Every structure is written in C-alpha cells, then in structure tokens.
Amino acid sequence: MSACHITNNKLRTTAIQCIKTESPTVKTFTFKDKHCAKAKPGQFLMLWIPGVDEIPLSILGADRNGDVSVSVKNVGEATQALHRRKVGDIIGVRGPFGNSFSLAKGRVLLVGGGTGLVPLLFHAKKSLSKVKLIVFVAGAKTKDELLFADEIRKVVSDRKMEFIETTEDGSCGFKGLCTQPLEPLLEKNKFNMIYACGPEQMIKEVFCLAQKHKIGFEASLERLMRCAVGLCGSCLLGKYRVCRDGPVFTGRQLEEASAEFGVSKRDFDGRRILINSGN
Numbered sequence: 001m002s003a004c005h006i007t008n009n010k011l012r013t014t015a016i017q018c019i020k021t022e023s024p025t026v027k028t029f030t031f032k033d034k035h036c037a038k039a040k041p042g043q044f045l046m047l048w049i050p051g052v053d054e055i056p057l058s059i060l061g062a063d064r065n066g067d068v069s070v071s072v073k074n075v076g077e078a079t080q081a082l083h084r085r086k087v088g089d090i091i092g093v094r095g096p097f098g099n100s101f102s103l104a105k106g107r108v109l110l111v112g113g114g115t116g117l118v119p120l121l122f123h124a125k126k127s128l129s130k131v132k133l134i135v136f137v138a139g140a141k142t143k144d145e146l147l148f149a150d151e152i153r154k155v156v157s158d159r160k161m162e163f164i165e166t167t168e169d170g171s172c173g174f175k176g177l178c179t180q181p182l183e184p185l186l187e188k189n190k191f192n193m194i195y196a197c198g199p200e201q202m203i204k205e206v207f208c209l210a211q212k213h214k215i216g217f218e219a220s221l222e223r224l225m226r227c228a229v230g231l232c233g234s235c236l237l238g239k240y241r242v243c244r245d246g247p248v249f250t251g252r253q254l255e256e257a258s259a260e261f262g263v264s265k266r267d268f269d270g271r272r273i274l275i276n277s278g279n
C-alpha cells in the first residue's frame with residue numbers, strides 16, 4: 001500500500017456543512033475533507049455515522065476549496081441515521097478509494113438509474129468537457145425520485161448534449177426503464193463509450209447492448225464493503241475485489257466475471273446470494 005493510500009485510509013472527523021433534500025428518499029450531504037476533495041469521478045469514500053455504522057458512498061462532488069458531497073438514499077439502519085443528522089453534526093470519512101472512469105473522446109452515452117446517477121453526474125461535470133456529444137439517460141421509478149434533473153440540464157445547456165429522462169410510471173419523460181430508449185439511440189448514433197451505474201440488472205442490460213454494438217463500456221458496481229482497501233474480501237467479484245480493483249470495471253473485466261456479474265454477490269457472512277431485479 002502506498003503512502004497516499006495509507007493517509008487516505010486514516011479516519012478523519014468533520015462536520016456536516018450543508019444538507020439538501022433531493023427526493024423523498026435521498027439527501028445530499030456536504031462537508032470539508034481535503035483528501036476526498038481530490039477525488040476523481042467514480043471513486044468512493046467510507047462514511048462513518050458515529051455509534052451506528054460505516055458505509056461506502058460514491059462521491060458526487062469534490063471541490064478544490066475542500067468541499068465534498070455525497071447523495072444518500074435512506075434504505076436501512078445507517079442511511080436512516082444519517083438522514084436524521086443535522087448541519088454541524090460530526091461524521092467520519094476515509095478515502096477516496098478505488099479507481100475512476102476513463103476519459104473518453106468522441107461521442108459518449110451515460111446511463112444511470114437511482115443513486116447510480118451520483119458518479120455519472122460527477123463524471124459529466126468534471127471529465128467530459130472535451131467530448132463531441134454526450135447523451136445522458138437518467139431513470140427512476142417516479143418523477144419525485146428522478147435525481148439531479150436540474151443539474152443535468154445545466155450541464156446539458158453548456159454543451160452538445162441530449163438529456164433523456166425516463167420514469168417507470170410515466171410521471172416524467174419516457175415511460176419505462178432507462179434501458180428502453182437505448183436501442184434506437186445506438187442505431188442512430190455511433191458512440192465511442194458507454195458509462196453506466198445503477199441496479200446491476202440494468203447495468204448488465206446496457207453491457208449486453210454495448211457488446212452487441214461493439215462500443216467501449218465502463219460501469220461502477222456496488223458490493224458489500226467493509227475495509228475498502230482490498231483486505232477483507234467482502235466485495236469479491238470473480239478474481240476482483242470491487243473496492244480495490246473497481247468500483248469501475250471495463251466491459252472486458254465484466255465479461256471475465258460473467259459467472260457473478262448480474263448474478264450473485266456476497267452477504268454479510270460471505271455467502272453468495274442471488275442478485276434479484278430490485279438490487
């Protein structure tokens with residue numbers, strides 16, 4: 001482990017500076033942390049909620065002035081406790097960890113569902129300024145749960161970019177899953193790269209389309225994570241440890257891990273459990 005990795009892995013405490021409600025279930029928390037402020041899009045941090053738990057979260061924003069933000073969906077004990085925290089409350093941070101998305105050129109397609117939009121928005125804002133065209137497909141179950149629509153629109157208005165919103169109930173944009181508009185898009189445009197993040201079944205569908213159309217592919221995956229530095233083995237995916245070798249994987253790596261990608265993950269006891277369509 002390099003000196004930089006060791007420093008990043010030390011727990012720092014910091015105060016929550018700002019809390020923004022993004023949707024009925026998602027809040028964005030901003031705090032100061034000089035290490036994570038240097039993060040690249042795709043990297044994650046471990047956030048400790050004192051007295052409760054420590055959880056992995058993708059980084060949504062990292063600014064030179066030291067501001068770091070994460071967007072968190074309330075799904076269980078730790079995330080619920082975090083949602084109850086107020087400005088000024090103390091949290092702990094380790095990171096940034098893992099790798100980041102590559103810098104693509106040409107025409108780029110981003111496909112994200114739910115909180116999977118977090119690393120993709122960071123990527124679109126920070127790293128894709130030189131691409132010719134960006135098409136951003138963002139999906140959610142309902143309009144209320146569609147994250148960052150205004151922010152994505154802002155990025156779109158600056159550049160040659162198309163924004164396609166999808167909701168499962170049709171309350172906003174295209175009615176259906178965010179994978180449904182992809183086939184016609186891929187027939188119309190010649191993309192150089194597809195980036196995806198969201199529920200793993202969704203990522204797998206996008207991966208299959210990328211293979212069919214012979215387009216470069218990268219996706220950020222989630223697994224149970226505890227140590228975040230490749231030691232504990234909670235996040236095994238084939239020969240990879242998602243925290244250390246990912247969380248961003250190329251299409252070729254996912255092909256190698258096809259026995260587990262979109263099929264199974266480890267539970268808290270290290271047992272393999274099936275990934276269902278809701279995960």
Ligand SMILES: Cc1cc2nc3c(=O)[nH]c(=O)nc-3n(C[C@H](O)[C@H](O)[C@H](O)COP(=O)(O)OP(=O)(O)OC[C@H]3O[C@@H](n4cnc5c(N)ncnc54)[C@H](O)[C@@H]3O)c2cc1C
Pocket residue numbers: 044053054055056057058059071072073074075076077078079080115118221222223224225226247
């Ligand atoms: C690299 C990475 C990036 C992530 N980014 C985000 C993000 O930007 N926003 C967001 O809302 N969520 C994100 N998650 C998921 C987030 O870590 C879990 O929702 C959170 O840990 C749930 O904790 P809980 O105690 O509230 O829920 P629990 O009741 O403990 O569990 C609810 C669900 O979360 C999963 N989970 C629980 N603990 C962990 C853990 N330590 N590691 C991974 N999954 C866990 C469980 O398998 C279960 O499916 C990310 C996960 C990973 C691995």
